[in-house]
Amino acid sequence: MKENSENSFKLSIVVPVYNVEDTIERAVQSLFDNDFGNIEVLLIDDGSTDSSGQICEELTKTSEKIYCFHKENGGLSSARNYGLERVSGDLVAFLDSDDYYLPGCIDKVMNDFQINTPDIVCFGLKKGKTEANSIEFIGDRQISCSNAEAIELLFNSKAVDFYAWNKIFKKKLFDNVEFPEGKLYEDMMPVYQTFRAARTIDILDFAGIFYFQNSNSIVYQDFNPKQYDNITQRKVLLDEVTKDFPEFINLANARLIDGYLSTGFKIGLSKKDNPERNHFYNTSKMEIRSLLKKIKGSREVSYTKRLALYLYLVNPNLYSILYKQILKK
Known part of the structure; x- marks a missing residue:
């Protein structure tokens, strides 16, 4: 099976790199903790100001499968798009340089591609600051999901969700899709667009990646205008879902509400x-106020979240103080 799989597929892994001198070697090493060997690793040094770029150059000397590119800083989406233009595999994955694959992940995914030939394979995750204290999200195994079935899981399953990094895609799905440059929360629309274009999607029931919860990441930063992308990207998603899968409008509205709740927390503290x-x-x-009229009677939005929205409208400072208690964040 291994030989057949390697003859059938080549996997390209795009790794954006920006000031991650402490974690980039760990991320790259995790790609080789597998038997599957027909891979290429594209390290995209996005204008790092620390020693990350030099480390990437040194890593290329350890394997002919590792390539290093240097570019001016443009952000995560820019680095991913840059990598997509240069991959040679028919499958592509995206690994953030402070995360890492868990042993055997690539083997399991490539075995599924060989047996079931889906367009996308999604796997579960662990998230935290250390594996010992991590939270694990693993979905039920589902093979040959339609795009509609899988898109519903994007909304409802924490093991699937709108992440780019716990999935491996057929490269052709990105022929007309790119990551939105200059935006934060950049995974949502490209993942949705590739799922929409996919013929079948497989969900595998194992945790394949460790997502490092970095306290310096955008999720944990104080409010700035760019943080409002968390809302605007969800509004774009709602517009697309309304046209493509109107049966999921309530789910998209609920996802938009989550954006207001988390961004409102930062606004209230400012x-x-x-x-x-x-x-x-x-x-x-x-x-x-406009959205609350649209979700009247929606089962996808809990009473607690509605109450939180009303509190935010009346007193954003008090809302932010109570945010974690009310929403159990």
């Missing part, structure tokens, strides 16, 4: 004399 804070708070209030 200083009141910050004009940008006031602008985005007023904008969000208008949008939330």
Whole structure:
């Protein structure tokens, strides 16, 4: 099976690199903790200012399957798109350089591609600051899901979700899809678009990647205008779902509400004399009031989340204080 699989498929792994001198070697090493060998690793040094670029060059000397590219800083999406233009495999994966694959992940995924020939394979994950204290999300094994069935899982399964890094895709799915440059929360639309274009998607029931919860990541940063991308990207998703799969409108609305709740937490903590804070708070209030009318009677939005939205509209500072208690975050 291994020989047949390697003859049938070549896997390209795109690894964006920016100031990750402490973790990049671990990430790359995890790609070789497998028997499957027909891979190429594209390290995209996105203008690092530490020793990451030099480390990447040194890594290329350890294997002829590792390639290093250097470019001006453009962000995660820019680095991924740069890599997509240069891959030679018919399958592609995206690994963030502070995360790493768990042993045997690639073997299991490539075996599934050989047996079932899906367009996308998705696997579960562990997330935390260490594996010992991590949370594990593993979905039920489902083979040959239709795009509609799998898109519903994007909304409902924490083991699937709108991540790019716990999936391996047929490269052709990205022929007309790219990551949105200059935006935060960049996984959502490309993942949705590839799922929409896919013929079949397989969900495998194992944790294949460790997602490192970095306290310096955008998820944990204080509010700035770019953080509002967490809402605008979900609005784009809602528009697309409304056209493509209207049966999932309530799910897309619920996902948009989660964006308002998490971004509102950051807005509420910002200083009141910050004009940008006031602008985005007023904008969000208008949008939330309109959205609340649309979700009336929706089962996908809990009473707790509705209550949290109303509290945010009345007192954003109190909302932020109670955010973790009310929503169990």
